[in-house]
Amino acid sequence: xxxxxDSDAFEAAxxxxxxxxxxxxxxxxxxxxxxxxxxxxxxxxxxxxxxLLAGAGTGKTRALTTRIAHLLxxxxxxxxxxxxxxxxxxxxxxMKDRIGRLLGEMVEGMPWLGTFHSVSVKIxxxxxxxxxxxxxxxxxxxxILDTDDQIRLMKQLIAAENIDEKRWxxxxxxxxxxxxxNRCITPARLPKGEERAFDGWGGKLYAAYQRRLLELNxxxxxxxxxxxxxxxQAHPDVLRQWQERFRYIxxxxxxxxxxxxxxxxxxxxxxxxxxxxxxxxxxxxxxWRGAEVGNILRFESxxxxxxxxxxxxxxxxxxxxxxxxxxxxxxxxxxxxxxLWTDAEGGxxxxxxxxxxxxxxxRWIGEEIEAFHxxxxxxxxxxxxxxxAILVRASHQMRAFxxxxxxxxxxxxxxxxxxxxxxxxxRDAMAYFRLAVSPTDDLAFExxxxxxxxxxxxxxxQTIQAEARERGLSLLEGAASxxxxxxxxxxxxxxxxxxxxxxxxxxxxxLDARVNHVELAERILDESGxxxxxxxxxxxxxxxxxxxxxxxxxALEEFExxxxxxxxxxxxxxxxxxxxxxxxxxxxxxAAKGLEYPIVFLPGWEDGxxxxxxxxxxxxxxxxxxxxxxxxxxxxxxxxLATITFAGNRRMYGQWQSSLPSRFIDELPEEHxxxxxxxxxxxxGYGAAAAFxxxxxxxxxxxxxxxxxxxxxxxxxxxxxxxxxxxxTPVIIDxxxxxxxxxxxxxxxxxxxxxxxxxxxxxxxxxxxxxGFKTIKAGYVQPASGASSGxxxxxxxx
DNA sequence: CTACAACCAGTTTTT
DNA sequence: CTGGTTGTAG
Numbered sequence: 001x002x003x004x005x006d007s008d009a010f011e012a013a014x015x016x017x018x019x020x021x022x023x024x025x026x027x028x029x030x031x032x033x034x035x036x037x038x039x040x041x042x043x044x045x046x047x048x049x050x051x052l053l054a055g056a057g058t059g060k061t062r063a064l065t066t067r068i069a070h071l072l073x074x075x076x077x078x079x080x081x082x083x084x085x086x087x088x089x090x091x092x093x094x095m096k097d098r099i100g101r102l103l104g105e106m107v108e109g110m111p112w113l114g115t116f117h118s119v120s121v122k123i124x125x126x127x128x129x130x131x132x133x134x135x136x137x138x139x140x141x142x143x144i145l146d147t148d149d150q151i152r153l154m155k156q157l158i159a160a161e162n163i164d165e166k167r168w169x170x171x172x173x174x175x176x177x178x179x180x181x182n183r184c185i186t187p188a189r190l191p192k193g194e195e196r197a198f199d200g201w202g203g204k205l206y207a208a209y210q211r212r213l214l215e216l217n218x219x220x221x222x223x224x225x226x227x228x229x230x231x232x233q234a235h236p237d238v239l240r241q242w243q244e245r246f247r248y249i250x251x252x253x254x255x256x257x258x259x260x261x262x263x264x265x266x267x268x269x270x271x272x273x274x275x276x277x278x279x280x281x282x283x284x285x286x287x288w289r290g291a292e293v294g295n296i297l298r299f300e301s302x303x304x305x306x307x308x309x310x311x312x313x314x315x316x317x318x319x320x321x322x323x324x325x326x327x328x329x330x331x332x333x334x335x336x337x338x339x340l341w342t343d344a345e346g347g348x349x350x351x352x353x354x355x356x357x358x359x360x361x362x363r364w365i366g367e368e369i370e371a372f373h374x375x376x377x378x379x380x381x382x383x384x385x386x387x388x389a390i391l392v393r394a395s396h397q398m399r400a401f402x403x404x405x406x407x408x409x410x411x412x413x414x415x416x417x418x419x420x421x422x423x424x425x426x427r428d429a430m431a432y433f434r435l436a437v438s439p440t441d442d443l444a445f446e447x448x449x450x451x452x453x454x455x456x457x458x459x460x461x462q463t464i465q466a467e468a469r470e471r472g473l474s475l476l477e478g479a480a481s482x483x484x485x486x487x488x489x490x491x492x493x494x495x496x497x498x499x500x501x502x503x504x505x506x507x508x509x510x511l512d513a514r515v516n517h518v519e520l521a522e523r524i525l526d527e528s529g530x531x532x533x534x535x536x537x538x539x540x541x542x543x544x545x546x547x548x549x550x551x552x553x554x555a556l557e558e559f560e561x562x563x564x565x566x567x568x569x570x571x572x573x574x575x576x577x578x579x580x581x582x583x584x585x586x587x588x589x590x591a592a593k594g595l596e597y598p599i600v601f602l603p604g605w606e607d608g609x610x611x612x613x614x615x616x617x618x619x620x621x622x623x624x625x626x627x628x629x630x631x632x633x634x635x636x637x638x639x640x641l642a643t644i645t646f647a648g649n650r651r652m653y654g655q656w657q658s659s660l661p662s663r664f665i666d667e668l669p670e671e672h673x674x675x676x677x678x679x680x681x682x683x684x685g686y687g688a689a690a691a692f693x694x695x696x697x698x699x700x701x702x703x704x705x706x707x708x709x710x711x712x713x714x715x716x717x718x719x720x721x722x723x724x725x726x727x728x729t730p731v732i733i734d735x736x737x738x739x740x741x742x743x744x745x746x747x748x749x750x751x752x753x754x755x756x757x758x759x760x761x762x763x764x765x766x767x768x769x770x771x772g773f774k775t776i777k778a779g780y781v782q783p784a785s786g787a788s789s790g791x792x793x794x795x796x797x798x
Numbered sequence: 799c800t801a802c803a804a805c806c807a808g809t810t811t812t813t
Numbered sequence: 814c815t816g817g818t819t820g821t822a823g
Contacts, residue, residue, distance in 0.1 A: 087813065117813055147812090166807095221813060288811065394810050399814090416812090457799055492799090571813080590811045612810060630811085653808080654814050805819075 031069050031102045035062075042276075042309045043067045046076060046248070049269075049303035050276040051296070055340045056283065056325070056636035057316025057596065061091075064250060064278055065098040068110075071248055072103065083246040083268065084113040087253050089571070091594060092118075095252075112246070116261050118571050120224040127238055130231050132214045138227075143434065144571065145213070145220045148427065149443050150174050153216075157208050161201060168199055177206050181222025182290030184229050184260040186210075216442060225260040232267045243271035253593075254279030254299075258290035266302070275303065281336045282329050283633050285590060287619070287626045297336060314340045316596055318347025320672045321642050325635040327669035332625045348379060350635065350642045350668065353676040354661065357649035358397070358604075362404040365390065365601050365645065369410060369584055372599060379641075385411060385582040389597040391589050391634050393610040397603065398586050405584070413583040416591035421569055425534065425545040426552055430569065432524050436506040437562050440474040449479070452533035454495035463487050464496075476503060502527055510562050517561045521553050589634045600638035605631075605646040605662035631664045644668075 032040060042052050042063040054060035068084060071077050086092045092114050099110065112119060121144070124131075131138040145153070154170040154177075176197055180190065187207040195203025213219060219227065232239040249269050251257070254277035257265070269275040277299060284293040300306050314322055322340055329335070355361040375382030390401055398414060405412045420426060428451055431444040449464075450456045467487055468478025480500040483493050506524050509515040525531045531549065534542050559565040585597070604610055611627035619626070635642050646661045745757045747767060759766035 089813085115813065224813090285811075286813095289813085396809070396814095419812090453800085455800075457801095459799060588811065609810095614810065651814090799823105801821100801823090803819105803821090806817090807815105808817105809815090 029070070029073055031066055031073075035059075035066065036313055038309055038311050038313070039063045039066070042311065043070050045276075045307050045309065046071060046074075047274055049273060049299075049306040051254075051299045051303075051306055051308045052276060052278040052311065053280065053308060053336060053338060054278055054311040055280055055314060055338045056633070057314045058311035058340070059313075059315060060278055060280075060311060061094065061098065061252075063311065064252060064276075065095055065102060067276065068095075068099050068250065069102040077247045079110045080112065081245060081247045082110060082112060082250070083119070083248070084110065084250040085116050085119055085252065085265075086113075087115060087256055088594075089115055089118075091115075091252055115571070116264070117221060117224050120228045120264070121571065123228050123242065124219070124224060124231075127231050127235075130235060130238070131219075131227050136211075136214050138214060138219070139217050141217065141438065143216075143218045143438070143441060143566075144224070145218050145443070146422065146427075147174070147221075148422070149218075150220050152443070152446075153212060154205070154209060157205055157212065160208075161205070163199065163201060168201075173198055173202075173205060176202055177209060178222050179290060180206065181220075181226045182258040182260055184226050184263055186226065186230060217440070218443070222260070225264055229260060229263045229267065232264075239267060240271070242268055247272050247274060249275040251275070251277045251279075253283075255281050255284035255293055255296045256286045256291040257295050258292060260290075262292065262295045269303075273303070280338075282332070282338070282629055283593060285593065285626060285630050285633060287622065288615070293334075297334065310338055312338055312340055314342045316639050317342065317636060318344055318640060320347050320349045321635060321638050321640075324350040324642070324668050324672040325632050327672065328635065328664060328667050329628060329632040331667050332628055334625075348641055349672050349674040350644060351674050351676050352644050352665065352668070355645060355647045357656075358400045358647045358651065359404070361603050361645050361647045362400040365401070365603060365643075366404050366408055366410060368601070368643070370408070383599060385584045387598040388601070389585040389587065389592065389595070389599070389637065390601045390603065391587060391592045391637060393589055393604055393612060393630070395588055397609075401586055401603075411581060411583045412586055415585050415587035420548070420551075423545070423548055425548055428530065429521075429525060429549055429552055430566070432506075432528060432530065433521060433562050434566060435476065435503060436510045436520075436524060437566060439476045439503065439507050442468075442475045445475040445479070448528075449496075449499065452529045454492070454499060456492045456496060460488060460492045460496070476500060499528075513561075517559070517565075518553060518556045521556050521562065525549060525553075589630045592637050593633055596637055596639055598639045599641045599643075600634070601643050601645065602631075602634050603645045603647075604650075605644050605665055606650070606659040607662055608659050609650070610662050611664065628664060628667075 032043065035043065036059075039059055039062065042050070043066045046067075052060070052063065054063065064084075068082060071082060072079065084095065086095065096110065096113060099113075112122075114122075124138075124142075125140045128138040128140045128142055151170045151174055154173050155165065158165055158168065158170055158173065180194075185191075185194075187203065187210055190203050190206065195206075197203075198205065213223070232242070246268055249265065249272075251265060256279070265275065265277075277296070279296050281293055281296050284291060284296070287293065295302075300308065317325075319342055322342055326340060353364070355364060369385070369388055371377050372383045372388060373385055392398055392401075395416075402412065402414070404410075421430065428448060431441075431447040434441045434444040435448065446461065449461060464475055464479045464482050467473070467482040467485075468475050471478065471481060473481060479496055482488055483497045483500065486493070488496060506520065509520050509523075510517070531546070534545050534549070537545075556562070556565055559568070587595075607613075610631070611624055615623040615627055617623075635644075644665065646665070647659075649656050649658045651657070743757055743760060747755055747757055747765070755767040757765050758768050
């Protein structure tokens with residue numbers, strides 16, 4: 001199933017839908033049973049604008065999917081006439097599954113159920129030529145650049161203007177341009193004040209970037225939405241076509257829409273005005289990437305005559321959890337206001353506990369999880385690890401847990417994290433495929449000409465670029481030409497000729513329907529030497545990369561050809577390896593939205609980390625409120641038990657930093673919180689931290705006092721001594737710098753792994769690594785683990 | 799011209 | 814502590 005297959009969707013819309021035959025039976029449809037009054041109202045209010053304010057755990061997805069089932073069953077619309085948009089692929093997939101379950105497998109896939117971005121791609125492919133002008137416009141085969149490509153492109157543009165990249169990094173420009181696109185501001189529409197951003201170059205670079213994208217026949221994520229909107233605005237006939245097609249529109253997570261998405265929706269909804277937006281203003285957590293809570297707050301004035309339906313009965317959490325979350329979010333201003341309630345009874349209060357540092361925090365949570373898993377906690381019984389999640393504010397917090405869980409052998413999985421297709425090896429392989437499919441993909445060419453190393457450096461690439469520019473060729477053609485005219489020196493020329501010739505063969509095969517694309521992909525990776533490159537790589541992560549490449553090739557099997565695969569991969573590939581054995585889930589709070597777990601740990605509730613200092617610096621009170629919503633999202637993920645923890649000290653940039661407990665802790669209603677003070681598990685350190693929490697949950701002065709107390713100071717000293725063993729501080733004193741090593745010692749180097757010291761001279765060691773001999777300054781290696789260091793943090797009590 | 803070791807600078811959240 | 818960039822040796 002490729003995105004192209006909707007070319008027949010216009011026609012398919014004429015075909016009858018089997019479901020409609022079931023319509024209008026006297027009995028209420030079975031799928032309506034078991035809905036509460038509000039949910040049922042949400043399902044049955046089919047016409048006109050509807051705002052469905054659905055609090056956490058109130059059955060939002062159920063209402064939404066049932067509504068779609070209802071539309072189909074009543075014959076109000078055929079599958080192809082319903083537009084249903086979500087933010088994530090996961091959400092889209094889940095909706096599809098659930099609609100399928102509601103209706104049996106009778107319903108054909110809904111072609112227009114997807115993310116904003118994937119739906120936009122489909123629309124844009126049809127009208128690509130309307131982007132740009134007569135001379136230079138987009139073609140339907142455009143490629144979608146990811147963040148990495150964007151940055152590299154911008155770097156080139158910045159360099160071309162001789163701007164100091166140190167002071168004005170490409171990342172910043174990318175953020176700026178993204179922000180404009182989120183607000184649907186094209187270079188031409190850029191307000192005077194804003195075009196001077198980025199040291200005066202903002203407007204100019206933005207225009208240059210857009211032009212370059214057109215030349216490359218490429219778009220970025222932001223363009224997908226923005227181009228659709230500008231097309232709709234400039235071509236009423238095109239807009240009308242789509243407006244008429246989409247008789248019913250449904251939007252999930254409306255509180256997270258940005259301006260571009262808002263305009264996109266408004267334009268499409270104008271004709272039929274059957275738009276149903278589902279959201280929760282208390283869960284708006286994407287302001288930093290352009291989401292406008294204002295969209296949901298303004299819904300009623302945007303769509304006059306809108307019905308507002310509130311889902312307030314919560315089916316997920318215990319009363320304590322609900323009350324704690326509600327108490328917290330009450331501090332936010334400018335809410336639409338909902339009162340969540342539940343029929344459920346009992347349950348434990350939200351637990352709160354302080355720790356000395358982030359390592360103690362991870363240790364304690366690990367033990368808690370083992371206790372739950374082993375059934376040693378009677379209140380909740382024996383639990384599967386799949387029932388347990390750790391939700392962090394920032395991804396760097398995950399490390400402490402991964403380290404700890406690794407050492408105690410507790411299975412875990414990280415949800416979210418780097419996307420599969422963002423990994424280096426996957427992007428390299430994809431670049432090979434891209435170039436094989438479209439030889440004019442210059443970005444792909446640049447990425448892989450010299451991967452694996454072919455002796456083609458900057459100089460060679462510049463020569464190729466010059467050649468291509470001069471003759472108006474793509475880089476690949478330019479490369480062939482440069483070889484032909486002998487523009488390149490001896491060594492690189494041979495390698496480059498091989499490369500271009502091989503690419504020519506692969507291209508021919510990619511176009512040849514008789515050639516199996518999976519085998520072709522494997523052949524490309526083998527013949528190019530790419531697989532061999534990783535096989536010869538002795539670094540510790542090489543095997544993992546080879547595994548990823550295997551997985552990539554396996555994923556190809558589900559597509560008809562390479563083109564179809566490339567089409568989907570940028571938008572749809574994700575990291576979910578599916579349910580495996582029992583594992584604790586670790587993820588960011590952002591990644592946790594929409595999920596639920598019986599037992600939830602919320603570590604790192606410290607001012608500066610959560611709420612994040614940066615968010616407050618950049619957006620002030622608005623930022624703080626968004627952080628608070630994030631906290632609300634976190635607590636409301638829990639079904640039975642939520643545990644909030646904080647640490648007095650945390651390592652940042654490898655330096656220890658202490659912090660105060662989060663101000664959000666002060667805002668939790670005390671009667672729904674239990675402060676834990678388990679007796680001396682770790683001696684004084686732990687006890688003091690707990691006492692600290694107990695004494696001062698709502699008393700900031702008392703907190704400061706504890707930090708200044710002699711006991712706390714004493715702990716700090718001991719802890720510092722413990723956590724910063726000598727070998728971790730590579731200070732080279734020139735007396736006998738390498739003296740702490742001897743010939744024969746096992747050492748570890750970040751890049752080369754474990755090795756053996758073979759020689760010592762001054763401060764320089766000669767070390768034998770699996771990859772060969774290296775001479776390395778002593779400061780850059782540590783004694784290999786298991787050697788003298790010993791100081792395992794486990795067995796040293798405070 | 800390349801490859802590699804040394805140095806340097808910066809870290810929230812992501813379709 | 815990590816990754817990306819820079820300066821230098823081969």
